[in-house]
Amino acid sequence: MSNHLKELFFQLIALLKIERSHLPIFFFLIGLSSIFWLLTVLSKEYTSTITSKVVFENFPADKLLINENDVVLQMQVKAPGFALLAHQFNFFSTIPLNVENFMTKRKGINWEYFWIGDQSLSEVQEYLPNNMQLLHVQPNRIDLMFGEKTQKIIPISLKSNISFEQLFRQKGLIQLQPDHITVSGPKAVVDAIESVSTQELNLQNLDKYTQGKIPLEEPRHQEVSYSIDEIGYLLNVEQFTEGKVIIPIQATDVPRGYELKLFPEEVSVHYVVSLDDFDLVDKQMFDAQVNYDAEKVRLSVKLKKEPEFVENIRIRPAKVECILIQK
Numbered sequence: 001m002s003n004h005l006k007e008l009f010f011q012l013i014a015l016l017k018i019e020r021s022h023l024p025i026f027f028f029l030i031g032l033s034s035i036f037w038l039l040t041v042l043s044k045e046y047t048s049t050i051t052s053k054v055v056f057e058n059f060p061a062d063k064l065l066i067n068e069n070d071v072v073l074q075m076q077v078k079a080p081g082f083a084l085l086a087h088q089f090n091f092f093s094t095i096p097l098n099v100e101n102f103m104t105k106r107k108g109i110n111w112e113y114f115w116i117g118d119q120s121l122s123e124v125q126e127y128l129p130n131n132m133q134l135l136h137v138q139p140n141r142i143d144l145m146f147g148e149k150t151q152k153i154i155p156i157s158l159k160s161n162i163s164f165e166q167l168f169r170q171k172g173l174i175q176l177q178p179d180h181i182t183v184s185g186p187k188a189v190v191d192a193i194e195s196v197s198t199q200e201l202n203l204q205n206l207d208k209y210t211q212g213k214i215p216l217e218e219p220r221h222q223e224v225s226y227s228i229d230e231i232g233y234l235l236n237v238e239q240f241t242e243g244k245v246i247i248p249i250q251a252t253d254v255p256r257g258y259e260l261k262l263f264p265e266e267v268s269v270h271y272v273v274s275l276d277d278f279d280l281v282d283k284q285m286f287d288a289q290v291n292y293d294a295e296k297v298r299l300s301v302k303l304k305k306e307p308e309f310v311e312n313i314r315i316r317p318a319k320v321e322c323i324l325i326q327k
Contacts, residue, residue, distance in 0.1 A: 045078055045079065045080055047076065047077070047078050047135070048076075048077060048079070049074055049075065049076050049077075050074075050075050050077055051072050051073065051074050051075070052072070052073050052075065052093045052094055052095045053070075053071070053072050053073075053093075053094050053095070054071040054072065054073055054094070054095050054096075054097055054142070055094045055095070055096045055097070056069075056096075056097055056099050056144070057096050057097065057098050057099065058098050058099050058100045059099050059146075060099065060100075060111075060113075060146060061149075062148070062149050063111060063146035063147065063148060063149050064146060064147050064149050064185060064186055064223045065144060065145070065146055065223065066110060066145045066146060066147045066186065066223065067144070067145045069142070069143075069144055071139070071142055073095055073117075073124070073137055073138070073139075074137065074138040074139075075124065075128075075134055075136070075137050075138075076134075076135045076136040076137070077128065077132050077133060077134055077135060078132075078133045078135060079129070079131055079132035079133065080131055095124055095127050096127065097115060097120075097123070097142070098123075099113055099144065101115075101120075101123070102114060102115050102144065103115075103116070107145070109147070109148065109187075109188075110145055110146060110147050110148075111145070111146045111147075111148075112143060112144070112145055112146075113143070113144040113145075113146060114141060114142065114143045114144070115141065115142040116140065116141055117136075117137035117138070117139065117140040117141065117142075118136075118137075118140055120137075121134050121136075121137065124137060147186035147187070147188070147223075148186070148187055149184060149185065149186070149187075150184070150185070150186070150187040150190050150191075151182050151183065151184045151190070152182070152183050152190045152191070152193070153180050153181070153182055153183075154180060154181060154182075154183050154193055154194070154195060154196055155179060155180050155195050155196075156176055156178070156179050156180060156181060156195065156196050156197075156198065156216070156231060157195040157196065157197045157198070158174060158176060158197075158198050158201060158214075158233070159197055159198055159199065159200045159201065160174070160200065160201040160202075160203070161200055161201070161202045161203075161204075162201070162202075162203045162204075162206065162235075163203075163204045163205060163206070164205065164206045164207065164237065165205050165206065165207040167239055167240060167241065168206060168207045168237055168238070168239055168240070169237070169238060169240050170235065170236070170237065170238075171236040171237060171238040171274070172236055174233055174234070174235045175233065175234040175235075176231055176232070176233055177231060177232040177233070177234065178228075178231060179231075181196060181216070181226055181227050181228055181231075182226070182227035183196065183219075183224060183225075183226055183227075184224070184225050184226075184227075185219075185221065185223050185224035185225065186221075186223055186224075189221050189223065189224055190224065193224075196216055196217070196226065197216070197217045198214045198215065198216055198217065198231065199214060199215050199216070199217055201214050201233065203235070206235070206237050207237060207239075208237050209234075209235065209236050209237055210235050210237070211232065211233060211234045211235065212232070212233060213230050213231070213232055213233075214230060214231060214232075214233055215229060215230045216228070216229055216230060216231065238274045238275070238276065239274070239275040240272055240273060240274050240275060241272070241273065241275050241278055242270060242271070242272055242273075243270070243271050243272075243273055243278060243281055243310070244268055244269065244270050244271070245268070245269050245281070245282075245283035245286060246266050246267070246268050246269075246283070247266060247267065247269060247283050247286050247287070247288050248265060248266050248288070249262055249265060249266065249267060249288045249289065249290055249301060249320065250287065250288065250289045250290075251289070251290050251291075251292060251322075252289060252290070252291050252292065253291050253292045253293075254292050254324075255292075255324070257326060257327055258324050258325060258326050258327060259324075259325050259327055260290075260292055260322050260323075260324055260325075261322065261323045261324075261325055262290070262299075262320045262321070262322050263320060263321040263322070263323075264317070264320060267288050267301050267315050267316060267317060267320070268315075268316050269286050269288070269303070269306075269313060269314075269315055270313070270314045270315075270316065271306075271310040271311065271312065271313045271314075272310065272311055272312040273309065273310045273311075274309065277309050277310075280307075280309070281307065281310060285305065285306065285307040286303060286305060286306050286307075287303065287304045287305035287306075288301050288302070288303055288304070288315065289301070289302055289303075289304045290302070290320065290322070292322070292324070294324075296322075297321060297322065298319045298320065298321055298322070299319060299320055299321075299322055300318065300319050301315050301317070301318060301319065301320060302315075303315065
């Protein structure tokens with residue numbers, strides 16, 4: 001195939017009676033003529049359609065955009081070929097539209113902002129080259145829907161996975177700083193939010209006080225925003241130990257003229273307490289009691305009084321036997 005083309009080329013050269021030594025000059029003249037022809041064509045004016053993506057600017061501060069709207073303007077323009085060719089190579093050309101200049105209309109609980117192309121040709125023309133005249137745009141109408149923006153102060157919920165070294169535990173509640181944030185967004189969405197969660201706080205084998213920062217989870221709705229994206233936490237750790245006291249059992253609801261004999265008459269109370277508070281515990285702080293029930297021979301022992309700073313209380317034995325004896 002290439003040999004055939006080469007043969008045709010040399011036949012053309014022979015027909016034009018061009019000597020081989022003059023071929024460079026011949027090709028130069030052909031190229032120069034092509035350039036002049038291209039310049040002539042591109043300098044003429046043409047009517048054509050070009051496209052540009054719309055970028056919306058200056059949204060109303062007290063409202064939030066409800067519907068995402070990707071708009072591409074198709075613009076009928078009159079321009080020299082040079083300008084049209086330059087636009088074709090500008091792949092990222094955009095037309096900014098100022099939402100503050102849109103017309104507005106109340107639509108239920110929302111606001112409709114709309115732009116009319118035929119009435120805004122001069123606004124779009126500002127972003128086109130001086131040698132390009134805008135004749136018409138499509139779409140002729142662009143609609144944006146906005147909802148009223150509201151704010152609400154909402155508590156923060158900590159998600160955690162925490163473990164401690166043996167004989168250590170958390171002291172008090174984990175302090176969050178702050179423990180509330182301001183949430184902004186469409187009223188219907190914000191009103192439904194009860195709390196904002198953190199990402200999981202993962203702390204293992206703690207044996208001392210610790211603090212740090214923990215990010216909040218991303219909002220589930222794009223139109224919702226938080227006043228902050230992370231909070232501080234403070235976790236106090238204390239060492240604890242087990243203690244035991246032996247106390248007598250008090251009986252109630254015993255019939256008049258009788259006394260209740262218990263077996264045993266005392267119980268041991270086991271508890272967990274902070275090492276710092278261990279010496280504060282006294283057996284007078286506990287009060288064990290049974291309620292007499294004629295239908296039962298074994299009565300449950302209950303604590304009617306215990307100090308607030310002890311926990312995980314266990315009574316041994318949990319039940320005692322009883323005999324009702326007439327005085």
